[in-house]
Amino acid sequence: MTKKNKSMVQRRLIPTYIFLIICSLISVFPLYWMIAAATNTSLNVARGSIAFGNQLLINFEHLKNAVQGTLWSSLGNSFLYATVQTIFTLFICSLAGYGFELYHDKHKDRLFGIILLAMMVPAVATMVPLFVLISKVKLLNSVWAFILPGISTPFMIMMFRQNSRNFPPDIMEAARIDGLPEWKIFFKMYMPVQKSIYAAAGVISFMNAWNAYLWPKVVMTDNRAQTMPMFIANITSGYTVDYGMTMLGVLFCSLPTMIIFFILQKQFAEGITGSVK
């Protein structure tokens, strides 16, 4: 292609660029504003200031005292719950996906079909019976209450199942001839070669757990067990809202997932589209 041609192509793309720039700005602005607002006084935020201020430390002091001073415990809880849930999800769902794909027969395929039906079950429909169940076994306010409904999901099982297709059965046969037990084939051979899919599933699972709100709100009745999204929701529930402090709280809640997003964007994209192949 000649130089002239190239510049013509680019010139024709100008409306596209303008449209994409506008969309990008709209997408990024609220997050920029959140960060800027976290450094301003409530009054300045309300006045529409979008420049950085010098109130960050004062806002931080206020935030530390908000909701009975549960900032650190909320952050810690969120990290704990999300990490534990991710580990269990990765293990149990990959095991199932592997089993459904590489040991598949008529019965297992039928069972898989039934499991997929769980995708249609909305969280709001199971919330009350599950709450009753969890409180009966005295697990309210525990990490188990948080993770149990979220560990095994049809989406994750499907994702691992689809991606197990590229694991060659010949290797398994060879391993069996060498006398390797079935479970060792999974741990020693399957897991290491599926690293990228574990990363994608891990990112999506952690993000989902970190951002969960309805279910934790139901089972975490004690302030000391609350998660970060619950903490920031509690800050704003009063009549007067300190915008600077609130936005700093929102920033605290968003920072971990945003960092993951920037570092592992490819895995995140693969994660959400994971079961589509």
Added chain:
Amino acid sequence: MENRRKGMTLANKQLAAGWAFLTPATILIFIMSFYPIIQAFITSLKKGKGVNTVFADPLTYNYTRMFQDGIFIQSMKNTFFYLIIEVPIMLVLAILLAQLLNNKDLKFKGLFRTCIFLPCATSLVSYSIIFKSMFATQGLVNTVLMKMGLISENINFLGTPGTAKAVIIIALIWRWTGYNMVFYLAGLQNIEYSVYEAAKIDGATGWKTFWYVTVPLLKPTIVMTAIMSINGTLQLFDESMNLTSGGPANSTITMSHYIYNQAFGQGVGALGYTSAMAFLVFIMVAILAFINLKVGDTRD
């Protein structure tokens, strides 16, 4: 036991291993999804509170009660309003953006993609609070509109039914368009470039190529994103709870929000009634997913 295991043939061993691998996940799904949905249905036929529940007479008592409950009907209307307005706008915008970003002559593709995808990194509560603050009566949007001279006095966006609904829809589009775009980008990458070349040779213009080549090839992706969006919208909770608190006067409350209030709000806890409403949401999700699958069946 040890002897028996040794006595198992290799094929049996494999069979047992296969079942063992999928057992934990399967049990969890049965206990955490299927058992509670059946339980919800049984409870929905009952009356009374706490341990003193009895089967209602007639059994459909809670279901008929729902349709005489003004707030529940309102919450249903609101949810479907969000669904009908937001999902089509968002999906069309997502396809359009994906199509634009799929141009091989475009520069800064990665940057644009990252920016538009970025809202997905925020939690639903976070962005609800951000939008709530931006659209507050003494907030950024009002200040900007005022400075531009477009309004003469601050608008109470979240205190007026129409604008409050609009803010929720804007917020939803902001949060989810990039998410759906990623699916379309993945779908577009599976379309061979030669298909477009062929369309060009046949004299198809940009829009025609999009409509007659891209959209049919993306059909499975479109159906899937539609199912996910409908499913998500029917279960909308965080936004209603944190952006508008369902107000003003329940004009923005969603079904999930109302069900939550009925189950865990102050002074209520009529589990039978709550379960009936929740079960209705399940039926809606199931029916809509079924219709969507039928419409999108690629075997026709």
